[in-house]
Amino acid sequence: MTIQTTFNVATTFGVPAPKSLTVDGFADETHPLIPKRMLYVFRAGLSALLAFLRDAAGDAFLLTGPTGSGKTSLVCQIAARLNWPVQNVTCHGRMELTDLIGQFVLRGGSTEFVHGPLAVAMQQGHLLILNEIDLMDPSELAGLNEVIEGQPLVIAQNGGEVIRPHPTFRVIATGNSAGAGDTTGLYQGILRQNLAFLDRFRVMRCDYLEADVEIGVLEHTVPSLPREVGEKMIVVANEIRRLFLGEGEAGSELTITMSTRTLVRWARLALTFRGAPQPIAYALEQALTARADPEQRVAIHRLAADVMGDLWTGAKP
Ligand SMILES: Nc1ncnc2c1ncn2[C@@H]1O[C@H](COP(=O)(O)OP(=O)(O)O)[C@@H](O)[C@H]1O
Numbered sequence: 001m002t003i004q005t006t007f008n009v010a011t012t013f014g015v016p017a018p019k020s021l022t023v024d025g026f027a028d029e030t031h032p033l034i035p036k037r038m039l040y041v042f043r044a045g046l047s048a049l050l051a052f053l054r055d056a057a058g059d060a061f062l063l064t065g066p067t068g069s070g071k072t073s074l075v076c077q078i079a080a081r082l083n084w085p086v087q088n089v090t091c092h093g094r095m096e097l098t099d100l101i102g103q104f105v106l107r108g109g110s111t112e113f114v115h116g117p118l119a120v121a122m123q124q125g126h127l128l129i130l131n132e133i134d135l136m137d138p139s140e141l142a143g144l145n146e147v148i149e150g151q152p153l154v155i156a157q158n159g160g161e162v163i164r165p166h167p168t169f170r171v172i173a174t175g176n177s178a179g180a181g182d183t184t185g186l187y188q189g190i191l192r193q194n195l196a197f198l199d200r201f202r203v204m205r206c207d208y209l210e211a212d213v214e215i216g217v218l219e220h221t222v223p224s225l226p227r228e229v230g231e232k233m234i235v236v237a238n239e240i241r242r243l244f245l246g247e248g249e250a251g252s253e254l255t256i257t258m259s260t261r262t263l264v265r266w267a268r269l270a271l272t273f274r275g276a277p278q279p280i281a282y283a284l285e286q287a288l289t290a291r292a293d294p295e296q297r298v299a300i301h302r303l304a305a306d307v308m309g310d311l312w313t314g315a316k317p
């Protein structure tokens with residue numbers, strides 16, 4: 001875990017960068033906590049995160065943006081390419097700091113202290129990703145302040161055990177809001193975070209992919225999908241996202257949205273159901289709208305029918 005190696009930024013991430021630009025990662029590709037490598041199109045935000053991984057200087061990193069915009073996968077796919085093990089945690093309203101630090105568990109008749117993801121990440125130099133951090137109680141998170149600054153973790157429950165931060169330990173959080181509470185009303189359970197806590201974060205916004213980038217993702221993952229169909233699917237996706245984000249005149253009109261993951265699923269299913277009467281509609285239902293309420297389902301299907309035209313009513317994709 002300690003043997004570091006350098007990676008060329010341009011070739012490792014497939015982005016335009018000076019040939020001489022490198023970033024440190026790990027030589028060992030076999031650690032079980034290295035995320036699985038998947039297709040990911042890296043955008044402008046890459047350099048900010050790489051700079052943070054190079055030298056956190058006592059900061060943590062917060063990625064904000066709408067659900068499904070690629071926040072978690074950005075961090076995981078960087079880690080996958082740098083062989084950096086990850087402790088990936090999803091926060092929730094009842095989560096406590098001790099869930100992150102560790103707890104006593106019963107093992108073979110005696111109790112034993114088992115380190116949580118924070119303690120392990122600090123000790124081993126992993127990335128700690130706190131997903132949906134704005135769902136967690138701010139008073140619980142306040143306990144992370146010293147740790148982010150680089151101070152040791154003292155585990156009172158375990159006889160005052162002291163864990164010093166490994167040089168490659170980093171804290172990265174993701175959330176739909178930027179910590180100021182949810183001003184849009186789109187998300188449930190978002191809590192306003194403590195200012196002293198937020199003051200320790202570098203913040204970066206992550207938005208849905210631009211259409212010309214997203215078509216590349218579709219072409220790569222579903223290569224036999226005709227480009228014309230893919231392009232129209234992306235128009236539909238962006239219209240759904242716009243209505244979800246409330247950018248229309250009437251504020252937020254949808255409570256579900258279409259992530260790139262769902263878009264890819266829709267495209268795949270449309271090909272799978274090629275022989276069915278309305279493959280694109282049927283696929284959209286399975287990929288997304290079966291989990292929408294009936295009104296929204298109708299609205300989304302009407303929108304898709306408008307955009308897709310003849311393709312919607314039966315022509316095979
Ligand atoms: N830049 C990208 N390149 C490829 N796939 C992407 C990209 N951004 C998002 N995705 C896909 O969208 C899906 C949702 O991303 P995720 O990271 O879970 O979103 P978030 O954490 O913002 O809710 C993932 O399946 C991911 O593969």
Ligand SMILES: [Mg+2]
Nearest residue numbers: 071072131174
């Ligand atoms: Mg996420």
